Amino acid sequence: MASDLLKKPLKLALVQMAAGADKPANLQRARTQVLEASKAGAKLIVIPECFNSPYGTQYFPKYAETLLPSPPSREDSPSFHALSTIAKEANAFLVGGSIPEYSPATKKYFNTSLTFSPSGDLLATHRKVHLFDINIPGKITFKESEVLSPGNKVTIVDLPEYGKIGIAICYELRFPELAMIAARKGCFALIYPGAFNTTTGPLHWELLARARAVDNQVYVALCSPARDMDASYHAWGHSLVADPNAEVIAEIDEKEGIVYAELNGERIDEIRKGIPIYKHRRFDVYPDVSEGDIKYEE
Numbered sequence: 460m461a462s463d464l465l466k467k468p469l470k471l472a473l474v475q476m477a478a479g480a481d482k483p484a485n486l487q488r489a490r491t492q493v494l495e496a497s498k499a500g501a502k503l504i505v506i507p508e509c510f511n512s513p514y515g516t517q518y519f520p521k522y523a524e525t526l527l528p529s530p531p532s533r534e535d536s537p538s539f540h541a542l543s544t545i546a547k548e549a550n551a552f553l554v555g556g557s558i559p560e561y562s563p564a565t566k567k568y569f570n571t572s573l574t575f576s577p578s579g580d581l582l583a584t585h586r587k588v589h590l591f592d593i594n595i596p597g598k599i600t601f602k603e604s605e606v607l608s609p610g611n612k613v614t615i616v617d618l619p620e621y622g623k624i625g626i627a628i629c630y631e632l633r634f635p636e637l638a639m640i641a642a643r644k645g646c647f648a649l650i651y652p653g654a655f656n657t658t659t660g661p662l663h664w665e666l667l668a669r670a671r672a673v674d675n676q677v678y679v680a681l682c683s684p685a686r687d688m689d690a691s692y693h694a695w696g697h698s699l700v701a702d703p704n705a706e707v708i709a710e711i712d713e714k715e716g717i718v719y720a721e722l723n724g725e726r727i728d729e730i731r732k733g734i735p736i737y738k739h740r741r742f743d744v745y746p747d748v749s750e751g752d753i754k755y756e757e
């Protein structure tokens with residue numbers, strides 16, 4: 460029996476690519492690796508957070524592109540046009556990691572993810588809602604809000620013929636509310652382009668992916684850049700997929716490569732039938748965060 464959440468099996472690929480200082484080279488690298496994933500049969504392909512630039516507040520203004528009005532011109536956003544073309548060439552849904560965005564209207568910068576259909580049409584834009592501002596003395600200090608402004612919407616994307624996915628970026632994995640809202644609005648998977656680091660990654664990356672999966676009984680996919688020890692930010696890597704039972708079903712180390720997983724709606728149904736938390740919730744005792752005044756894009 461086909462699942463209501465994911466109507467047919469879907470091959471997912473996470474492209475853990477290296478992203479350096481040369482933007483055209485990053486775009487070319489994304490193309491080569493996305494096409495490789497599509498040749499292997501992937502129909503939903505994800506690339507990492509900040510795939511067109513090094514990750515760091517000092518780089519965002521230089522690499523930022525203007526996305527509005529949409530579609531932007533090729534001069535305003537070479538990455539938008541590259542992603543649209545790559546999705547079409549790959550004949551796959553493409554979650555285009557994220558890029559630094561500049562809005563001339565508001566004079567603000569954002570960390571923005573664009574998702575394209577297999578025909579190259581833009582399906583969704585997600586601006587990182589929770590900015591990564593942390594200070595772990597002696598280890599890592601990072602303050603996205605020095606340069607970036609936050610987005611203000613939950614993003615849910617309908618993939619025709621398959622079902623819905625929730626999209627959020629990196630640090631947002633730490634906010635269970637976003638995941639709960641997307642899952643309760645009917646998503647079969649939560650997709651996070653992300654770039655944890657060698658301080659937070661070892662303890663939190665897999666833990667949080669498995670936590671969001673077990674909380675919500677959905678697939679969770681995290682796609683990181685490959686680690687570059689010459690860069691100012693050392694990405695954790697370890698792109699992975701957790702299944703609805705919180706089992707890691709595919710994972711890579713810190714080097715470049717592609718992670719594949721078959722997503723199956725019947726697996727979600729089976730897990731929800733065995734442990735029916737969806738039926739046991741007590742919204743007479745506590746509120747349902749997926750109801751009420753939520754700003755989301757669907």
Ligand SMILES: NC(=O)CC(=O)C(=O)O
Pocket residue numbers: 591628629630631633653654655656659660663
């Ligand atoms: N880079 C991020 O947005 C988040 C991260 O590294 C962490 O939460 O840890």
